[in-house]
Amino acid sequence: MYGTTYLDPTTKKENGCHRSDVAEIATSGIPVDYKVNLACSGAETVHVLPAAAGGQDFKGQRPQADQLKDLAAKYDIKLVQLSISGNDLGFSKIIEDCVWQFLYGPVGRYCWKKWDWTVKQALAKEIPEKVGNVVDRIRSVMRQSGHRDGSYVLAIQSYPSPVPLSSSYRYAQGSSFTSNRYAPGGCPFYDQDTNWARKDVVNSIAHMLEGVADKKNLHYLDLQWAAQGHEVCADGVRQAKAGETLTSPTPGRNAEWMRFLSAGAARPQGQKEESFHPNSYGQLALGRCLGAFYDKVASGPHRKYECLNSPGQGPEGMHLKPLA
Template sequence: MAAAAASPTREIPGAVQARGTVAVSLGDSFISGEGGRWQGNAPIKETVDTDMWGTDRARVDCSGGSCKKVPYSVYGVSYQDPDTGKFNGCHRSDVAEIKSAALGVDRQVNYACSGAVTDDVLPARAGGRWFKGEHPQTDQLRDLAQQWNVKLVQLSVSGNDLGFSSIIKSCITEYIKGAAGSYCSKKWDAKLKEQLAGEVPRKVKAAVGEIRKTMREEGYGDGDYVFALQSYPSPIPESGSYRFPQSYASIRSDRYLIGGCPFWDKDTDWARSAVVPGIAAMLRQVARDEHIGYLDLQDAFNGHGVCDKAARQPTKDNTLNNPVPARDAEWMRFLSWGLVYPQGQEEESFHPNSYGQKALGKCLSEFYSQAQGSQQPMFTCLNTPGQGEEGMHLRALG
């Protein structure tokens, strides 16, 4: 990271150093913990009184004479959007990356929120907006920094600015059309490249700059805490690594009905070789330009993506007490909405599940440890085949 900079408003107070220490996450659903309700993917209909072959971590409540699931046991109050009353809130899970990481601080705080874009991170003075009943995230950070000694700010943002969920939905739609479908890559490739080259990196830089400015105003030098951007893990493998073949009878194919990964091979390879790396390259360049840290996650789930032949789904013999082991499981949520096997919330689809979030937490733990004393820490996080979260490790980026 850059050398410590003096605050433009006052000297760094000794009181900051004397406070309890805290680490905080900002940004979108990939760091908020959306998808953390689940561990693995079971191709069965959702039930209110079972753990879904050991995949559903939501508590079962049968106290009122009829059973119901309690997702609040995983997401807390962040499960519901207070503005709409609908169950599509910030989805901050109990195993979110910032919560599952071992950071050696007194408190670990999650301000990230499902659906957030860069405007939701900016402070109000810079055009930031209220989102799902909460102040702009940088304003929440300011309040935290006044009471606690901030040691880590981890930021995941840009996916929603790029319309990543719309790209996913477009790819799914084209596959479900079967022989009548086209390729979503043809529709989105040029637009995505244009956004990655201009508008979106400018927005991310603005968010980074406002976070830095806010921390300086609260008496922090740039070297007093670790500040890093992170990229996104790929939700799906390359087409050659699918367990199920593509099919022009797509709505009846195993790739759709069982795997929950309804994508054409061509679109899959485009996403894996262009979309995910393109976003990662853009974020890495922003981190370089802004002199902050960077954690590359694009290959973190290799062998554990949805429908990856190196992973497997649970069976009816699995339970929460005997789940499919993390070393064998998919770490991403499959398509969990639509005509077949709707489970939980649509927004949870293609987000890290509890296994994936704990793996990312291990990445963050290692990153924070390695970042101490570094001017500009830049690492990629990888998994070890045959191991779970314990096998996550870093490799320095050149």
């Protein structure tokens, strides 16, 4: 496996692509000789397309499809797993705006009212067309490299929700910087905004991607409920406490699986861009999902699964259910 980290030549930050050493492909347990992580934090569909089809370099690296072409020319590819569309939709900008409104805006100015129409319009046509184009181009790249359709698994996955429903927060809503949702929680969202993000945005992205999978005859892994009960500020779990270290960490069954808001010296937890993304436990959970998913689709007739966790267990409790 390679592709875990590098220096972003644009920002000079380490881990410009934020590739984890326990990323889901790295910890999937899929029985192959090499597992390669080409994903890059912040990448949009244009950064996945081959250069010949308008693909663009991103953070000092060539388009991902061109990197895949190099690998396909050298190796017998067994699985190509896509996690795509969230950045085209601007999901991180939406989350950032929701945080800003909670901390700085007038009380009750909800971000969902600003973004709801834009999200629905993009998911109705623009985003699925972009994703479908990427799928077509990847298949073309693989064919050019001698990999016929059906000789490998081509799959797409949705996103785990980083936030719970409002009824499942362990902190009352409050407002601004005085709310426990800001500190110690690191989850400064209004109830209405978090319910919209969880029930509307995350769910709508999943349904859009499932639709693309159906149209393009892909395998599909639904992850929207994978972190349920382990989201940022979810009731029943917690952040690390004093005395817990990398060698003696918070037990996975008791931990949040998503990074809380990281902003400035007062709330250090990696770079700001990593906020509300899977932490180490979240990556391990997704790795379990991916490994089980590949086992199913590589040998069985069912194309679509959802991955769920088991209450009271850590990432080892992840399991699949077929999607109807």
